[in-house]
Amino acid sequence: MSLLRFAQGPARMLRNVRPTAQITRPAVLPRFIVSPAASAFHTSAKRMQAAESQTLITPSAESLGFEVTGVKTVDNTRPIYMDMQATSPTDPRVLDAMLPYMTELYGNPHSRTHSYGWESEKGVDQAREDIAKLIGADAKEIVFTSGATESNNLSIKGVARFYKGKKNHIITTQTEHKCVLDSCRVLSDEGFEVTYLPVAKNGLISMDDLKAAIRPDTALVSIMAVNNEIGVIQPLEEIGALCRSKKIFFHTDAAQAIGKIPIDVTKMNIDLLSISGHKIYGPKGVGALYVRRRPRVRLVPLLTGGGQERGLRSGTVAAPLAVGLGEACRIATVEMAYDHERVKQLSERLINGIQSKVTHVYRNGDEVQSYPGCVNLSFAYEPSDARRALGAEYDMAHSSIRFGIGRFTTEEEIDFVVSRVVAHVDKLREMSPLWEMVQEGIDISKIEWAQHA
Amino acid sequence: MSVVAHRNQVLGLYRDLLHHSSKFAAYNFRDYAVRRTRDAFHAAKNETDPVKIEALIRNAEHQLEVVKRQSLISQLYGGEKLVVENPKNQKILRRH
Numbered sequence: 001m002s003l004l005r006f007a008q009g010p011a012r013m014l015r016n017v018r019p020t021a022q023i024t025r026p027a028v029l030p031r032f033i034v035s036p037a038a039s040a041f042h043t044s045a046k047r048m049q050a051a052e053s054q055t056l057i058t059p060s061a062e063s064l065g066f067e068v069t070g071v072k073t074v075d076n077t078r079p080i081y082m083d084m085q086a087t088s089p090t091d092p093r094v095l096d097a098m099l100p101y102m103t104e105l106y107g108n109p110h111s112r113t114h115s116y117g118w119e120s121e122k123g124v125d126q127a128r129e130d131i132a133k134l135i136g137a138d139a140k141e142i143v144f145t146s147g148a149t150e151s152n153n154l155s156i157k158g159v160a161r162f163y164k165g166k167k168n169h170i171i172t173t174q175t176e177h178k179c180v181l182d183s184c185r186v187l188s189d190e191g192f193e194v195t196y197l198p199v200a201k202n203g204l205i206s207m208d209d210l211k212a213a214i215r216p217d218t219a220l221v222s223i224m225a226v227n228n229e230i231g232v233i234q235p236l237e238e239i240g241a242l243c244r245s246k247k248i249f250f251h252t253d254a255a256q257a258i259g260k261i262p263i264d265v266t267k268m269n270i271d272l273l274s275i276s277g278h279k280i281y282g283p284k285g286v287g288a289l290y291v292r293r294r295p296r297v298r299l300v301p302l303l304t305g306g307g308q309e310r311g312l313r314s315g316t317v318a319a320p321l322a323v324g325l326g327e328a329c330r331i332a333t334v335e336m337a338y339d340h341e342r343v344k345q346l347s348e349r350l351i352n353g354i355q356s357k358v359t360h361v362y363r364n365g366d367e368v369q370s371y372p373g374c375v376n377l378s379f380a381y382e383p384s385d386a387r388r389a390l391g392a393e394y395d396m397a398h399s400s401i402r403f404g405i406g407r408f409t410t411e412e413e414i415d416f417v418v419s420r421v422v423a424h425v426d427k428l429r430e431m432s433p434l435w436e437m438v439q440e441g442i443d444i445s446k447i448e449w450a451q452h453a
Numbered sequence: 454m455s456v457v458a459h460r461n462q463v464l465g466l467y468r469d470l471l472h473h474s475s476k477f478a479a480y481n482f483r484d485y486a487v488r489r490t491r492d493a494f495h496a497a498k499n500e501t502d503p504v505k506i507e508a509l510i511r512n513a514e515h516q517l518e519v520v521k522r523q524s525l526i527s528q529l530y531g532g533e534k535l536v537v538e539n540p541k542n543q544k545i546l547r548r549h
Contacts, residue, residue: 075541092520
């Protein structure tokens with residue numbers, strides 16, 4: 001969740017930065033004519049951006065522990081974006097596929113009586129095929145939703161509520177995304193029992209813990225595929241095989257996994273799988289849920305109404321967004337090997353670059369079972385470590401940074417980030433009393449800190 | 454189609470794709486489009502199967518249309534340069 005900004009001058013690490021002032025709109029609305037009015041539009045767009053960049057330096061109230069002393073936007077440059085786990089830029093090819101459905105092809109995909117409906121339906125059906133292909137499913141098993149949050153809510157609440165009475169137990173992990181944990185919390189208010197499995201130091205669950213947690217009345221196991229904070233990949237195939245043998249439904253939140261690592265719902269015995277559009281260079285506001293048909297998974301829908309999407313998700317499917325998600329999945333299928341190789345190279349360049357110049361840097365998460373595009377590094381002996389030792393709140397004290405590398409990241413950006421990180425870690429450590437003690441050869445772990453009131 | 458005609462068609466597509474890819478105003482898309490074009494053409498340079506060559510050409514023609522439209526959109530809405538595009542930082546990067 002940390003948004004990294006590497007501006008010129010000291011590195012600014014902002015969280016949830018929002019412009020607070022209103023953006024002044026240009027008096028004349030831009031017109032979409034390429035030339036010569038294009039230059040007029042360009043200037044007004046620039047003016048809007050200029051007004052925006054002045055307000056960008058105000059951190060929000062919840063920017064925990066991150067202080068901002070004013071971003072010097074030297075020569076009007078923008079910072080590097082390295083937060084791909086939060087969201088990713090929309091691939092131009094995705095936008096290209098969507099634009100016809102945002103202009104000419106505006107029919108309701110559920111309209112059966114005229115060609116406007118049919119052409120939209122055709123686009124949505126193609127998207128369904130492309131999504132299904134990426135995960136080895138059938139197009140009929142894909143339900144469009146508003147995003148992975150809705151897909152997770154629908155899977156967990158839907159399955160639990162359908163089988164309530166006969167089965168009242170759910171298993172998940174402590175490191176799930178908030179929307180999974182919160183859905184489980186809602187269910188425990190409704191009388192369900194929830195087991196939250198712990199994870200080992202490397203971020204992985206233990207299969208023995210899972211086996212031990214399974215009960216005769218367990219309805220669902222929900223375990224994420226790739227963790228959003230440290231990038232570890234859970235043993236999906238083993239979990240799936242175990243769940244199938246016990247006749248328990250297996251749901252996985254694959255928002256951070258699809259398009260990045262190979263996923264096969266048949267091979268991995270996955271019954272429900274959540275997909276997000278904007279994590280895979282698709283549009284924001286759309287996602288999908290894979291719901292297995294054989295053996296059939298039954299759900300109580302969250303939304304009722306027109307009965308679209310097999311009755312599991314009423315409401316008109318957003319055709320342009322669905323088409324965008326489909327295209328993002330189609331590209332991901334074709335480009336997965338190329339992207340993975342590239343991201344791996346950049347990831348190694350980043351880690352080696354930092355570790356060769358700074359000592360006491362540790363990567364969080366399992367060394368082998370993890371996605372290389374999510375690099376979470378801990379920097380020991382920063383002033384924040386001293387604060388934690390002195391009893392500061394965890395959020396105020398943690399000194400790890402998540403770097404999200406993606407399809408559009410460049411070597412230049414990696415090298416720039418390395419040079420900034422190296423410079424500022426050195427600077428921060430000079431300010432740290434712990435670092436001074438480490439340099440003097442004092443064993444930090446043997447110190448007894450005075451208790452704070 | 455003769456080998457020479459194929460060759461000219463492929464080289465023409467390659468040149469056009471690189472030309473339009475370099476027109477993206479957005480730094481990351483520009484870098485990707487140029488790199489992906491190069492890598493794709495280099496990976497396919499020893500392809501001899503005429504059916505596959507034909508499919509690759511059709512795909513390249515489609516990609517060219519996409520890049521033409523999308524680089525134009527990028528020019529309409531893009532503008533500000535990234536910090537790594539600043540000439541001053543180029544010097545810093547070279548030193549490292």
